[in-house]
Amino acid sequence: MKPTTLSNIYGETRDAKKIIVVHLGFLGDSLHLIPPLAEIKRHYPRAELHVLSSPLGCEVIRMAPCVDHAWSVDLERSRRTWRGQWALIRALRREKFDLAINFSGSDRTIILTALTGARVRVAHAAGRHHFWNRWVIAHWVPKQDPDQIMSEQFRGMLATCGFQLEPPRLDLKLDxxxxxxxxxxxxxxxxxxxxxxxxxxxxxxxxxxxxxxxxxxxxxxxxxxxxxxxxxxxxxxxxxxxxxxxxxxxxxxxxxxxxxxxxxxxxxxxxxxxxxxxxxxxxxxxx
Structure with a gap:
């Protein structure tokens, strides 16, 4: 079987039924996530789109009509427990995701992306490099132009993966x-x-x-x-x-x-x- 290349990730996963985006951002970061999320949903209209984010990030993500489910992971050490973290990981793995996308490349999000158990995993090489990076995530998109706004860096990452981009959309639906x-x-x-x-x-x-x-x-x-x-x-x-x-x-x-x-x-x-x-x-x- 021919290995999946970066430019063909979309082509190889177009029949995905469940996709998860891992991005532990807060208010501003999560708003920058909306345009690439809309692009993902446009390319996979029949797939469920999930997002794993911080509690604050989830409040933003839930205003995006393109997202089907937002998973919250508490970042406060005083509030999180091993039992809670393990329950979250087990719940994520039960979803049997076909594709996981990581836009940040930070250590914590990389580990969480690996723990989702998604069949295909792709990440942005914007964080620290570790020898074990390719053991947990096979596909790494080169770091995007830091002079671009964050949402355009994320969309550029999708383009590298074979997405045909349309003009960005920032769709929010207020409760x-x-x-x-x-x-x-x-x-x-x-x-x-x-x-x-x-x-x-x-x-x-x-x-x-x-x-x-x-x-x-x-x-x-x-x-x-x-x-x-x-x-x-x-x-x-x-x-x-x-x-x-x-x-x-x-x-x-x-x-x-x-x-x-x-x-x-x-x-x-x-x-x-x-x-x-x-x-x-x-x-x-x-x-």
């Missing part, structure tokens, strides 16, 4: 309940402010946000503002400090347990998003 929730809590045409970032070095000071909103209200006294923060105490404290410094009813604080679907619903009702976090910015642009 009806999340949209209804946003309609009850966010005035139409509001300004959304996210005062925090996972990297504190990217953040403005609390005083800067207070000053910004005061100046905006001088120009637009009727402008409603909604503000969000994560559930970490440091982030909630910064948000409370902004609210305390303004003491203004035109500022509404959103719940700390806001889901990604609810955040998407919020952003669709807002005229502008302001904040240092790239993940929320990616979501705002996508919508």
């Amino acid at each position: 009806d309940h999340a949209v209804a929730w946003a309609g009850q809590h966010v005035p139409w045409g509001a300004l959304h402010v996210s005062v925090n970032s996972a990297n504190p070095l990217k953040e403005w000071s609390v005083e800067h946000y207070i000053d910004l909103l005061k100046k905006l209200w001088l120009r637009q006294p009727d402008l409603p503002v909604v503000a969000s923060a994560g559930d970490r105490e440091r982030e909630r404290a910064r948000l409370r400090a902004v609210a305390s410094g303004l003491n203004d009813s035109r500022l509404r604080l959103l719940p700390e347990d806001l889901t990604i679907a609810q955040l998407a619903g919020v952003l669709t009702r807002c005229r502008l998003h302001v904040g240092p976090d790239s993940g929320t910015m990616h979501l705002a642009v996508a919508l």
